[in-house]
Amino acid sequence: MGAWAVHVKATYLQMRMYIWGVILLILLGRLADFIVSLFIDSSQSTRLSDGNMLILILPLIAIVLPLTYYKRIVHLGASREQYFKGLLFVFAVFAAAVALFNSFWYVLEVHVIRKYTNTIDLIEAFHWNDFGLAGSFLYQTAFYLMAMALLSMLISGYYHPVGWLLTALLLAAIPVGTAIPSLRVHVVSFFKALLFNGSLPAGVGFNLMLFCVFAAGGWLFTRGRTH
Template sequence: MGATAVHLKATYLQMRVYIGCVICLTLLGRLVELVLSLTIDNSGDSRLSESNLLILILPLLAIVLPLTYYKRIISLGASREQYFKGLHVVFAVWAAAIALCNSLWVVLQVNVFRNYYNAVDLIGAFHWDDFGFAGSFLYQTAFYLMAMALLSMLISGYHHPIGWLLTAMLLAAIPVGTAIPSLRVHVVSFFKVLLFNDSLLLGVGFNLILYAVFVVGGLLFTRGRAH
């Protein structure tokens, strides 16, 4: 527990500027929206749910920490395995925290603010709300963890040719897959299973399997890092 607290505090100190920027931009955007709503009638316009903007913190964590936190903690004498375990504990805590915020915010929008009708929310867009509060929280957490592990793996592999190759392949996979009719159906099926799964068990399980694959890849790249 002590090591977890140290990792959480140290990574927060490194990320607090980025986190503060995301929060400030979210508040500024809502302030502008409020001013506009007082001057013009935009009641029918759709808007991104406030809590969804906080998701931006997660890719920032997955990109910045492998670059900066790794160097700092290794220079203090920690092993690569200690760094890696601590990093994914931090990912899990933040993924769960953002998922909880999103789930709670939907409840507030529906039952308290009553302004959910024109809000674009990932939970509703991917139909995660069909699984209830707990199911939505689990699906989100699994997906966020998977996405963070993928980004972290790619960033950790920047020093290795295989890492560059994986990045290039993933960047090309969607445009190439959607451009070729015979592959398009497989791309659609993949994202349907990943994000729009009718089964909570299968959806969460598929995301966690991918998460485990990316964790193994990230660990292999981390063990080979020299800087």
């Protein structure tokens, strides 16, 4: 367990500027909202949950670490396999931490914060709250892990033509899929199964299946990296 803790500590130290930067931006944004509310009536306005804003930390981790952490740890003598397993463990820790915070923040929001201000929460928007506190936590963790693995795979493949091709295909998939009527129904069905699944086991399982696919793709790119 000591080796895993080293990965978490090392990556936190590398990412703390970004993490605290996101937290500072959230605090500054809320301070600006408070100042504006002193001069105008904002009681009817709706804003995104503060807890949801912390999700911004996760894509930053998934993008920055494959670019910088890989070089540092491999140069220190670690193998690519050790780096990659450590990276996935770090993803799991941060995804679970943000999901846990969001789950409890949503409870606080519903029972306290919404008495004073209107907020919209992604947990509610995607109906994850239908599964209860534990179910919401599991669904969030699985989705965040999947998204981080996808971003990490694309970033890890920046040196390879296949990586560029995958990035181009994924960027084009949604606009092309929604523009063509015959494909639109499949795009909608995909996102419904991914984000709005009415079954907790099916929703979590689908996200974890995609996580495994993207993790495997990330490993294929990682083991071929030379820089």
